[in-house]
Amino acid sequence: MSTQPLIRRSLDLTELLDGGTFTSVPGTRVGVAQAEVKRVGLVRDDIAVLVATGLAAGVVTRSTALAAPCRWTRARLPGPVTALVVNSGNANAATGTQGEADAQHMAETVAQELGCAATSVLVCSTGVIGVPMPMARVKAGIVRAVASLGSVDGHRAARAIMTTDLVPKEAACAVDGVTVGGIAKGSGMIHPDMATMLAFLVTDARIAPEHATALQALVTTVADRTFHAVTVDGDMSTNDTFVVQSPGVGPTAAPGTPMWVALERALHAVARHLARAMARDGEGARHLIEVIVEGTADDATARMAARTVARSPLVKTAIAGHDANWGRVLGALGAAGVAALERCDLDFAGVPVLRDGAPLPFDEARARAALSEPTVTIAARLPGPGYGEAFGCDLTADYVRINADYRT
Amino acid sequence: MSTQPLIRRSLDLTELLDGGTFTSVPGTRVGVAQAEVKRVGLVRDDIAVLVATGLAAGVVTRSTALAAPCRWTRARLPGPVTALVVNSGNANAATGTQGEADAQHMAETVAQELGCAATSVLVCSTGVIGVPMPMARVKAGIVRAVASLGSVDGHRAARAIMTTDLVPKEAACAVDGVTVGGIAKGSGMIHPDMATMLAFLVTDARIAPEHATALQALVTTVADRTFHAVTVDGDMSTNDTFVVQSPGVGPTAAPGTPMWVALERALHAVARHLARAMARDGEGARHLIEVIVEGTADDATARMAARTVARSPLVKTAIAGHDANWGRVLGALGAAGVAALERCDLDFAGVPVLRDGAPLPFDEARARAALSEPTVTIAARLPGPGYGEAFGCDLTADYVRINADYRT
Numbered sequence: 001m002s003t004q005p006l007i008r009r010s011l012d013l014t015e016l017l018d019g020g021t022f023t024s025v026p027g028t029r030v031g032v033a034q035a036e037v038k039r040v041g042l043v044r045d046d047i048a049v050l051v052a053t054g055l056a057a058g059v060v061t062r063s064t065a066l067a068a069p070c071r072w073t074r075a076r077l078p079g080p081v082t083a084l085v086v087n088s089g090n091a092n093a094a095t096g097t098q099g100e101a102d103a104q105h106m107a108e109t110v111a112q113e114l115g116c117a118a119t120s121v122l123v124c125s126t127g128v129i130g131v132p133m134p135m136a137r138v139k140a141g142i143v144r145a146v147a148s149l150g151s152v153d154g155h156r157a158a159r160a161i162m163t164t165d166l167v168p169k170e171a172a173c174a175v176d177g178v179t180v181g182g183i184a185k186g187s188g189m190i191h192p193d194m195a196t197m198l199a200f201l202v203t204d205a206r207i208a209p210e211h212a213t214a215l216q217a218l219v220t221t222v223a224d225r226t227f228h229a230v231t232v233d234g235d236m237s238t239n240d241t242f243v244v245q246s247p248g249v250g251p252t253a254a255p256g257t258p259m260w261v262a263l264e265r266a267l268h269a270v271a272r273h274l275a276r277a278m279a280r281d282g283e284g285a286r287h288l289i290e291v292i293v294e295g296t297a298d299d300a301t302a303r304m305a306a307r308t309v310a311r312s313p314l315v316k317t318a319i320a321g322h323d324a325n326w327g328r329v330l331g332a333l334g335a336a337g338v339a340a341l342e343r344c345d346l347d348f349a350g351v352p353v354l355r356d357g358a359p360l361p362f363d364e365a366r367a368r369a370a371l372s373e374p375t376v377t378i379a380a381r382l383p384g385p386g387y388g389e390a391f392g393c394d395l396t397a398d399y400v401r402i403n404a405d406y407r408t
Numbered sequence: 409m410s411t412q413p414l415i416r417r418s419l420d421l422t423e424l425l426d427g428g429t430f431t432s433v434p435g436t437r438v439g440v441a442q443a444e445v446k447r448v449g450l451v452r453d454d455i456a457v458l459v460a461t462g463l464a465a466g467v468v469t470r471s472t473a474l475a476a477p478c479r480w481t482r483a484r485l486p487g488p489v490t491a492l493v494v495n496s497g498n499a500n501a502a503t504g505t506q507g508e509a510d511a512q513h514m515a516e517t518v519a520q521e522l523g524c525a526a527t528s529v530l531v532c533s534t535g536v537i538g539v540p541m542p543m544a545r546v547k548a549g550i551v552r553a554v555a556s557l558g559s560v561d562g563h564r565a566a567r568a569i570m571t572t573d574l575v576p577k578e579a580a581c582a583v584d585g586v587t588v589g590g591i592a593k594g595s596g597m598i599h600p601d602m603a604t605m606l607a608f609l610v611t612d613a614r615i616a617p618e619h620a621t622a623l624q625a626l627v628t629t630v631a632d633r634t635f636h637a638v639t640v641d642g643d644m645s646t647n648d649t650f651v652v653q654s655p656g657v658g659p660t661a662a663p664g665t666p667m668w669v670a671l672e673r674a675l676h677a678v679a680r681h682l683a684r685a686m687a688r689d690g691e692g693a694r695h696l697i698e699v700i701v702e703g704t705a706d707d708a709t710a711r712m713a714a715r716t717v718a719r720s721p722l723v724k725t726a727i728a729g730h731d732a733n734w735g736r737v738l739g740a741l742g743a744a745g746v747a748a749l750e751r752c753d754l755d756f757a758g759v760p761v762l763r764d765g766a767p768l769p770f771d772e773a774r775a776r777a778a779l780s781e782p783t784v785t786i787a788a789r790l791p792g793p794g795y796g797e798a799f800g801c802d803l804t805a806d807y808v809r810i811n812a813d814y815r816t
Contacts, residue, residue, distance in 0.1 A: 065742020065749050094738050096766050097749075129735025130767050238739050248647075280532025296553050313721075315812055329535025330502050332648050334473020358504050359538050360453035403722055404729025 018173025021154030027247030035141025038089030045160035058243035067093035204250030282393030295382030302388030310392030429562030443549025446497030453568035475501035497659035503610030575748025612658030690801030703790030710796030718800030
């Protein structure tokens with residue numbers, strides 16, 4: 001019985017570009033504006049317009065309480081897209097038929113300014129639920145944001161879409177000539193999707209319209225392995241949206257070609273970076289929790305089991321307290337229905353604590369030190385072929401403070 | 409469109425007996441002992457023996473990380489039972505083959521003292537996971553607990569099984585000549601089952617051995633409507649156990665008779681009271697959150713939707729902050745996949761906030777006052793026939809403090 005730490009499967013982690021963002025990709029322009037969406041007098045960018053004209057694909061929340069902008073955007077993906085408009089400060093969710101009209105008016109305002117069809121404009125919103133959009137201010141903001149197109153970069157847009165985020169989230173990478181860049185917002189939390197996760201990626205890869213379905217499938221696969229790995233319990237907010245745009249000014253990528261593989265790797269690398277950044281920026285969080293499950297029947301089971309561990313409040317509070325209470329991990333794996341736990345190997349923060357289902361003695365001081373690191377990795381190994389990851393964060397008293405009085 | 413508060417379906421709430429507990433039922437005896445299970449020097453009762461000889465039924469956790477005592481107990485239910493032994497301070501979970509042997513030894517020790525078969529003794533444990541049972545102290549404690557049989561009452565047993573519980577949980581009631589009493593432990597929390605929920609009920613109803621299967625089905629139904637309504641996400645701990653014993657010294661109850669209906673009502677009333685008491689005693693909680701969903705396709709869907717709301721950290725933190733952020737309730741219902749939300753009526757703490765899917769203006773001060781009450785009720789109504797309840801509690805910074813350093 002080896003008591004060496006579990007070897008972590010080497011992840012195909014593509015190196016990111018320094019300072020990369022949405023506008024690192026040729027063929028893109030962004031604009032921002034201060035529209036006082038949440039309240040009059042607010043001084044911050046809260047509207048962004050992302051222009052990247054070409055084929056787009058994407059996924060929105062599966063919630064049946066779908067926000068109006070998500071309904072608008074979902075109906076247009078995959079398909080040809082000119083631009084995307086995003087606001088923070090108001091989710092335009094649970095706003096009835098007025099909300100549907102407001103989402104459409106946002107698209108129409110962008111279309112009018114850009115001279116394109118409103119149906120080629122996607123709309124995303126994030127913020128408070130159940131409050132009508134202040135449309136006069138929103139429309140004026142959109143006009144100013146379009147006017148600023150090209151004069152600002154992705155960094156400004158990444159800030160404009162933040163809500164409770166402490167840091168902007170952006171990345172870019174290049175793989176075999178394909179460039180992917182993107183921005184995202186989301187404060188990974190107990191139910192991260194409830195905080196609304198938005199991610200806007202773009203690639204210079206040229207994708208023919210007949211490959212729209214293949215691009216949509218690729219985006220779904222990438223979402224399952226990255227953003228949904230932060231989706232700690234399958235819950236989704238009313239507004240979650242992940243879109244990939246392809247202005248198509250670079251190399252041609254078609255399914256089955258090496259360039260398509262490069263596109264997948266680049267999308268995965270940027271999406272995974274943004275997903276981990278969301279978890280790390282969890283409301284009140286001091287640690288990124290990375291859970292790796294190897295050896296379930298298949299990958300989907302491994303991902304589900306990893307998410308169950310990452311969402312467990314008992315695991316999250318133990319890590320907040322730097323307490324190597326690995327029994328809670330085993331409890332979460334059991335609650336997830338993982339089979340053959342009597343043969344489980346487990347490392348907690350890199351410290352071997354269980355081998356072949358039997359507890360190992362370990363040095364509490366060493367474990368406590370390992371739990372003080374910004375990233376805490378929990379790795380479980382079982383006898384099967386499945387592999388999955390999940391990204392979470394610890395649960396602190398600050399999380400409670402942030403959420404106890406968000407609306408007022 | 410009525411803006412009256414939603415009429416709450418009148419619940420069949422049977423009146424409880426003042427000061428009722430396990431030993432309110434004739435034919436029962438309990439004993440307790442200080443066994444220093446968690447650590448040497450601990451001064452508190454931590455072992456209880458409950459004697460109620462007759463047919464028993466029950467359910468244990470569905471976790472695949474099943475603790476050894478649950479494996480032992482599950483194999484014997486439904487069936488003839490002499491006694492049940494419980495310890496707090498150690499879960500005897502993730503303890504390998506030694507744990508299986510230890511659970512059996514606990515049963516054998518009781519059997520030897522009582523002069524019955526070890527296979528007629530149930531075993532339950534609650535406490536830390538992954539630590540071997542201190543069997544010398546446990547066995548000595550069991551001997552003392554059996555020696556004390558009859559000299560103490562259910563109130564002492566209710567205290568002996570507590571872990572992080574602040575108050576003991578016990579109740580009894582009488583319906584048409586059938587008496588049911590019981591004790592329970594569990595600090596309803598974000599994932600209440602992870603804190604281990606134990607509930608031991610007993611009835612004087614005389615149930616013939618050939619009705620073992622019917623009793624088991626009845627216990628399962630009662631569990632679904634009560635204890636599982638606190639099971640906020642279907643997660644279960646390694647050790648959850650709910651047992652009903654029937655020493656059978658009272659009226660005969662057979663399926664299909666009025667006495668069986670009385671038994672069901674009495675079991676439901678006691679179990680529901682104990683379930684709500686667990687939620688109310690949630691770790692760090694200041695409010696019981698009662699969620700009522702009416703109008704889904706069926707009862708199971710309504711219960712699932714109610715649980716999704718009750719477990720939502722965003723709903724829980726909003727209530728901790730006395731903030732009528734009802735959008736989070738709608739978000740949770742949407743995440744639960746509830747259909748026809750565009751026609752939803754919603755009351756938050758008794759304040760109408762949504763009618764036929766449209767937000768209502770409401771008095772924030774009145775809502776804040778209503779949210780200061782110890783019990784906060786959230787009621788959602790849709791057009792269908794389903795009905796379900798869930799019981800939860802608010803999420804406070806104290807919850808985090810309690811769980812960040814539980815083990816050490």
